[in-house]
Amino acid sequence: MLNRDTMVTGTILKGLPPRIGIPRMTRNGFWVRVRLHPGQTPAQFIAVADAFAHAWRVHQVRVTSPRRGVVELKAIGYDPLTGDRAWPTPPAPRLLTATLGRTDDDATWTVDLRKVPHWLVTGATQSGKSTLLASWLTELGSQPVILVGIDLKGGMELGLYERRLSALAVDRAGAIKVLTTVLSEVMERMADCRTAGVRSVWDLPEMTRPDPVVIIVDEVAELLLVASLNGRKEATECATLLLRIAQLGAALGVHLILAAQRFGSDLGPGATAIRAQMGGRVCHRVNDEQTAVMTLGDLAPDAVAVAQTITEDEKGVAVTAVEGQWRRVRSRWTTPSALRNHADLTNLPLTDAFLTPPQEGGVEHD
Ligand SMILES: Nc1ncnc2c1ncn2[C@@H]1O[C@H](COP(=O)(O)OP(=O)(O)OP(=O)(O)O)[C@@H](O)[C@H]1O
Ligand SMILES: [Mg+2]
Structure with a gap:
């Protein structure tokens, strides 16, 4: 009542x-x-x-x-990620900054590894991961940056860039050697920073500051997959090395860009721990929801559904997320010949301490 x-x-x-x-x-x-x-x-x-x-x-x-x-x-008004529109003018180049493509508001898509040191790139086969890596390599290749490649597809993708790479590993054994070398470099840098009383390499005087290192891994799942008993040991070693490098590397100018077709918790506890260190994410078209959730879910949950709407025709289109902010982007398509020309031009000096080219399992850099 x-x-x-x-x-x-x-x-x-x-x-x-x-x-x-x-x-x-x-x-x-x-x-x-x-x-x-x-x-x-x-x-x-x-x-x-x-x-x-x-x-x-x-x-x-x-x-x-x-x-x-x-x-x-x-x-x-319209989707700037479709069609062959002219590329927006890229900003002036800065160390570790790469213009990778365009965003859905027709601005340049620029990634600064000093702001977001590590990146995870996922996507189904033929979705545009390697093209994105190629465009990242092309941008970083013209800068005084030590580039290290790990290509578990037998070097087919990153092999194109071999002359510009300081080391290229094409199998898991080679990858362990390369990552161990990088980790010892990280330790050395840490000792140098401690001696100089600074908290990061960027606080060192420019004259003594070591060149940044960027490790690019195509198909990181292959590094972490366990297929046999011996494989388990190698996979755990790879996961531990990647995790240590990710944890310590950011302040020491050592960066990771990891690409994977599928990135799920089934790759072991290492995968989730590594993902937590990857502040930047790029998710192309995916076949399974789990990869989209794994890539974007913890940083930008509402972006998961957007990533799942990317169609097969939208090659190179992806959703990128950093700290809760996400946006749709499309990578710039880079031809292998452009890469090769670029590689000839940019055989830049490396720091003395770095890098003994990988032995067996890796491809030597001339
Ligand atoms: N940004 C882009 N613009 C136009 N076409 C693109 C773009 N990115 C990729 N493509 C096209 O898609 C094809 C597949 O791209 P890519 O090889 O990068 O895929 P992927 O994700 O690395 O595949 P896989 O997992 O099989 O290695 C390329 O041959 C290229 O023609
Ligand atoms: Mg590929």
């Missing part, structure tokens, strides 16, 4: 219209700022972003909240 103490809950019939600012045009759409009413949260806008896209007849609406009480709606 209704009386004075009865409380009625429900949704108000007359909604408060959002306080929308003046729309501002962008290269491929517009953006608008919305001031939130008390009780409103960005999540409510995120939930209806798709409805906005349909109402405004645009490709996509992205919702961000640059500060408390404010939401920005960015309407993207």
